[in-house]
Amino acid sequence: MATSRIEGDVFVNGNLSCTTFTPPDASVGNAAVAAGANIAASKLEHRHSPAHAQASGSDVATKSEVIHIVRGATGTLVAFEVAIDTAPTGGDKQFTVDLQVSTGGGAFATVLSSVVTVNQTDADRTISNATLASTALVDGDALKVVVTASGSTGSQGQGVRATAWLDEDPS
Amino acid sequence: MSNLAVWQGDYSVGNLAPKTFTWGDGEISNTDIEGNAKMDADKLVHRIYAPYTQPVGTDVITEDKIIHAARFAGTIVAIEFMPIQVPTDGNKYYFLGVEKSTGGGAWARIATFFVIQTTATNLTVLTADIYTASYVANDLFRVDCNAQGTTGSQGQGLIMNTIFDEDSA
Numbered sequence: 001m002a003t004s005r006i007e008g009d010v011f012v013n014g015n016l017s018c019t020t021f022t023p024p025d026a027s028v029g030n031a032a033v034a035a036g037a038n039i040a041a042s043k044l045e046h047r048h049s050p051a052h053a054q055a056s057g058s059d060v061a062t063k064s065e066v067i068h069i070v071r072g073a074t075g076t077l078v079a080f081e082v083a084i085d086t087a088p089t090g091g092d093k094q095f096t097v098d099l100q101v102s103t104g105g106g107a108f109a110t111v112l113s114s115v116v117t118v119n120q121t122d123a124d125r126t127i128s129n130a131t132l133a134s135t136a137l138v139d140g141d142a143l144k145v146v147v148t149a150s151g152s153t154g155s156q157g158q159g160v161r162a163t164a165w166l167d168e169d170p171s
Numbered sequence: 172m173s174n175l176a177v178w179q180g181d182y183s184v185g186n187l188a189p190k191t192f193t194w195g196d197g198e199i200s201n202t203d204i205e206g207n208a209k210m211d212a213d214k215l216v217h218r219i220y221a222p223y224t225q226p227v228g229t230d231v232i233t234e235d236k237i238i239h240a241a242r243f244a245g246t247i248v249a250i251e252f253m254p255i256q257v258p259t260d261g262n263k264y265y266f267l268g269v270e271k272s273t274g275g276g277a278w279a280r281i282a283t284f285f286v287i288q289t290t291a292t293n294l295t296v297l298t299a300d301i302y303t304a305s306y307v308a309n310d311l312f313r314v315d316c317n318a319q320g321t322t323g324s325q326g327q328g329l330i331m332n333t334i335f336d337e338d339s340a
Contacts, residue, residue: 004184014181022188032194043204045212047339049219049239056235056313078212083240083311125272127240127309159313161237167212 042170047078049163052145056085056159060095060118060149068143072169075137077111079165080130084157087122091154094119097162098146099130101137108144111135115148118157137166212339218248219335223267223314227255227328231265231287231318238269238333239312245337247306250282250299252331257291261323264288267316268299269333271306278313287326306335 033039050068054060080099088094096115100108113131122128145162204210221239225231250269258264268284282299306312312333318325 010178012178012182014179016187017181017183018185018187019183020186022186023192024190027192028194028199031196033199034197037200039201039204039210043201043206043208044210044215047212047215047217053236053238056237057233079242081240081242083237085235085237085311085313123275125275125278125311127311159235159237161240163240165242169209 044170045167046072046170047165047167049165050143051161051163052147053161054147054159059156059158060147060160062095062147062149064144064146066142066144067164068166070137070139070141070143070166070168072171073139075141075166075168077132077135077137077164077166079163080112080116080132081163081165082116082118082128082130083161083163084118084122084126084128085124085159086157087118087124087126088120088151088157089155090120091151093149093151093154093156095147095149095157095160097130097160098148099162099164100144100146101134102142102144103138104140108142116162118160120154122157137168215339216245216336217339219245219337221312221333221335223316223331223333225316225327225329230325230327231316231329233318234316235313236316237311237313239335241306241308241310241312241335241337243338243340244305244307245335247281247301247304248334248336250301250331250333252285252297252299253294253329254287254291254326255293255328255330256326257287257293258289258320258326259324260289261320263318263320263323263325265316265318265326267314267329267331269331270313270315271303272311272313273307274309278315281312284315285331287329289323291326 111134270278
């Protein structure tokens with residue numbers, strides 16, 4: 001059957017149904033989604049934010065922690081951020097934070113262009129953003145945060161949270 | 172170009188392919204979304220759980236710890252807490268809650284604090300009253316936990332979940 005073409009706008013004061021529907025790109029906004037839609041988790045990409053944290057009130061210490069195992073078929077590293085409660089002061093004490101990934105049981109390797117360094121030039125209660133060198137993740141990848149404290153003079157930083165933000169396929 | 176006259180009643184067509192389309196509010200349900208849609212994460216508001224725990228079997232200690240660094244603006248949905256083993260027999264107790272720092276400013280409480288004394292009940296979920304639910308990008312959230320008292324047995328084991336709905340862009 002030939003395609004009918006209608007110029008201009010149409011308002012249907014009733015129900016409009018069709019055998020197939022080709023909606024325009026980006027035509028669905030939040031208001032169009034029913035409040036109780038319960039859109040299945042399997043239909044969504046999910047954003048996760050696993051983190052390594054050390055409590056305030058004690059000096060940041062050299063530590064490594066595996067913070068996440070990727071479950072979706074593929075994933076994307078979106079950001080890596082380091083928040084500090086009390087920054088180092090008065091000397092050369094500082095610490096670095098690295099994000100590393102192990103794929104298929106291989107050795108952990110950094111995915112950052114450079115580690116995040118927190119020293120006396122940083123202000124209290126601020127966030128530093130890393131530059132990501134590699135963002136692709138696959139199912140089974142393990143993510144590890146490596147904190148390395150150094151220096152001998154001044155006061156070390158206290159209270160740190162390093163967060164990896166990643167988007168994962170639902171399955 | 173002027174609108175066509177309103178079409179009264181119901182219409183059914185083959186394939187409908189408008190240049191623009193105005194959805195009715197609440198029209199889209201789960202079944203309208205294809206099974207393999209993989210809706211982009213950056214189009215969604217995400218629900219984030221920020222847990223804070225102290226282990227079972229050891230006394231609750233005084234501790235502050237950052238639990239969340241906001242990437243984008245959002246809303247605090249709830250703050251829920253459960254003591255595993257509450258204090259017994261003396262004056263030992265502890266209290267904890269959530270504080271926020273905006274723009275590097277001082278920490279400030281954003282909700283009521285939980286006070287756990289000998290009168291509390293093990294494994295019971297408690298909910299904080301939130302003073303200020305909205306937050307902005309780069310806000311920091313911290314748990315402030317304080318163990319007090321000298322007699323009796325201190326509580327052991329706890330979990331507190333701060334739940335955020337955060338924009339993705």
